[in-house]
Amino acid sequence: MDSHVQGDKNRLSFGEILEQLLNIEGRSGEEREVLLWIASFLQKCGFRDLYWQEYQLGKWNLYARRGYSPFLFAGHVDVHYVDREPGFFCRNGFAFGAGVLDARGQIASLLYALSQFHGPVEVVFFSEEETSGAGSWNFVPPHPFEGAIVLEPTSFALCTAFAGDVEVQMKIEGLGGHGACPLLGKNALDIGWKIVEESRRIVNSLAPHPLFVPPLQLMWGKMEGGESSYVIPGCCVIQCAFPFPPPYSVEEMRDAVLGLQDRYPVTIVVEDENPAWELKTEETMVQRLKEAVERVTHQECVYGGMPSWTDATYLFLKGVKSVVFGAGDLALAHSRRESVSVEELERLSGIFLSFLR
Numbered sequence: 091m092d093s094h095v096q097g098d099k100n101r102l103s104f105g106e107i108l109e110q111l112l113n114i115e116g117r118s119g120e121e122r123e124v125l126l127w128i129a130s131f132l133q134k135c136g137f138r139d140l141y142w143q144e145y146q147l148g149k150w151n152l153y154a155r156r157g158y159s160p161f162l163f164a165g166h167v168d169v170h171y172v173d174r175e176p177g178f179f180c181r182n183g184f185a186f187g188a189g190v191l192d193a194r195g196q197i198a199s200l201l202y203a204l205s206q207f208h209g210p211v212e213v214v215f216f217s218e219e220e221t222s223g224a225g226s227w228n229f230v231p232p233h234p235f236e237g238a239i240v241l242e243p244t245s246f247a248l249c250t251a252f253a254g255d256v257e258v259q260m261k262i263e264g265l266g267g268h269g270a271c272p273l274l275g276k277n278a279l280d281i282g283w284k285i286v287e288e289s290r291r292i293v294n295s296l297a298p299h300p301l302f303v304p305p306l307q308l309m310w311g312k313m314e315g316g317e318s319s320y321v322i323p324g325c326c327v328i329q330c331a332f333p334f335p336p337p338y339s340v341e342e343m344r345d346a347v348l349g350l351q352d353r354y355p356v357t358i359v360v361e362d363e364n365p366a367w368e369l370k371t372e373e374t375m376v377q378r379l380k381e382a383v384e385r386v387t388h389q390e391c392v393y394g395g396m397p398s399w400t401d402a403t404y405l406f407l408k409g410v411k412s413v414v415f416g417a418g419d420l421a422l423a424h425s426r427r428e429s430v431s432v433e434e435l436e437r438l439s440g441i442f443l444s445f446l447r
Contacts, residue, residue, distance in 0.1 A: 101205055102202075104198065104199075104202045104435070104439060105432070107201050107202055107205075108185065108190075108194075108195060108432075110127065111194045111198050111201075112177070112178045112187060112189055112190060112194050113177065114176075115176040116168055116169055116189075117169065118168040118170070118217070118218045118219070118220045118221040119149060119217065119218055120168075121150065121167045121168050121217040121218075122150060124167045125150055125167060125215060125217075128152060128167070128215055131201055132201075132213075135201075135204050137154045137155065137156045141153045141232075145225070145228035146224065149218065149225070151216050151225050151226075151228070153212075153232065154212070154213050154214075155210075156210060156211055157211070158210055158212070159211050160235060160236040161212070161235060161236060161238065161239065161375055161378075161445075162213070162214060162231070162239070163200055163211070163212070163213045163214070163238070163239050163241070163442075164213070164214045164215075164216065164226070164239070164240045164405065165193050165196060165197045165215055165240070166193055166215070166218075166220070166225065166241075166401055167197065167215050167216070167217065168219055169192075170188070170220040170423070170424050172188070172424055172425065172426075174187070174188045174426060174428075175188075176189075180432065183431060184429050184430065184432065185429060186428065186429040187429075190428060190430050191243050191418045191420075191422055191423050191429065192242065192243060192424070192428070193242055193243070193416070195417070195418065196241035196242065196417065196438065199417065199439040199442060200213070200439070200442055202439045203440075203442035203443040203446065207447065209446060219400070219401055223399070225401070226401035226404040227404050229404070230408075231409070234409070235410050236375055237373060237375030238402070238405050238411070238412040239413055239414075239415055239442075239445075240401055240402040240405065240412050240413065240414045240415070241415070241416050242396070242414045242415075242416050243416045243417060243418035243420045243422075243430070244396065244416050244417075244420065245394075245417070245419055245420075246383065246387070246416075246434075246438075247415075248376065248391055250301070250370075250371060250395075251299060251335065251367075251369075251395035252336070252367050252396050252400075253302065253306055253333040253366055253396065253397050253398070254333070254335075254336075254338070254339075254340055254343070254365045254366030255331045255332060255343075255363065255364050256331065256332045256334075256343045256344050256347055256360060256362075257329075257331040257360070257361045257362040257363065258330060258331070258360050258361060259328070259358070259359045260282070260328040260330075260358050260359075261326075261327055261356065261357045261359075262278045262281050262327070262354070262355060262356045263324070263325055263355045263357075264277055264278030264279075264280075264323060264326075264355070265322070265324060268322065269318070269322055275322035277322050277323055278315050278316075278324055278325045279313070279316055279323050279326050281355065282315065282326045284354070285328065285354055286308070286310055286313075286328065288350065288353075289347075289350070290307070290308045290310075292332065292347065293307060293333065294307075296338060297335075299335035299395060301393055301394055302335055303394070303395075306333040306335060307333075308331075308332060308333075309331040309332075309333060310328070310330040311331075312329040312330075313326060313328050314326060329361075332347055333397060334366055335366055335395065336366040336367055338366055339365070340364070340365055343363075348360075364403050365403070367403075369412075375411065375413065376413060379413065381444075382441050382444035383441055386441045387441075396414045397420075398420065402414050417430060417431070417434040417437065417438040418434060
């Protein structure tokens with residue numbers, strides 16, 4: 091794999107790090123092999139203190155330090171393959187494949203920077219971010235940190251605002267019957283579609299936040315129901331998440347969502363909920379990362395909002411002020427379009443190196 095950032099004969103080049111990371115399979119809950127590879131890499135970079143946290147049988151986080159640092163780098167090693175197989179390829183300066191963007195490519199950038207820097211640094215690699223978030227939920231920070239940089243694709247926007255969300259499952263009850271007599275039944279899919287439309291209006295009615303561009307939208311991901319065109323669906327199930335920006339609260343959004351039960355034949359179960367929050371740009375870590383971005387890119391740093399849940403939320407709830415930052419476009423993740431410019435990943439490595447120095 092070509093890369094214009096080269097190491098010496100005893101050090102892996104950036105391209106080699108990226109290639110080896112991407113060729114190791116690691117679905118949520120099956121991260122052990124890639125964590126072992128990262129641990130070996132870190133030891134070769136002079137990390138002597140490596141701590142394995144088995145928070146559940148066979149489920150691991152890896153925390154490592156070389157000296158002590160007021161800042162923590164954090165990333166998740168599991169990959170959401172969706173309908174893809176492990177592996178990747180490069181074409182015209184871009185890497186394509188599951189995990190190249192979210193978030194193995196970001197991790198490759200960090201690891202290459204760590205191989206170039208010999209001072210104090212602390213890192214943690216989480217499991218199960220793409221499913222339950224159990225890795226960061228169970229992580230116990232070993233000491234107070236001034237802040238953390240969580241690796242996710244942000245197109246180099248420094249994300250200091252974070253959307254909260256209320257994730258729900260809805261069960262809609264209609265009235266079944268023969269499909270040839272649709273007016274004599276109540277099609278649960280029709281009702282479900284009306285609920286989706288009103289759910290969109292709930293999210294769209296929120297006051298916009300300047301860092302979320304475009305504004306937050308309903309995350310509607312699943313609708314199941316029906317048997318055939320000859321059967322009026324008597325029930326259906328919808329799964330969706332209602333994001334909201336700061337300063338809205340979980341309670342405000344939850345009340346708005348559950349209010350749908352007063353207007354539709356639907357039972358709503360809240361499956362997960364997370365707060366929205368925001369950091370001041372005056373924070374020491376934010377300013378230090380901003381300066382690193384501007385030194386390397388020679389452009390003014392752009393602030394942004396992270397529209398999706400990340401491990402940063404659970405770190406924040408543990409008292410670790412966190413930003414989310416990385417290369418590439420989040421919109422391409424979790425799909426066959428997942429790709430990222432190799433040059434951007436190399437630039438990201440340079441930003442991390444500048445931050446550390």
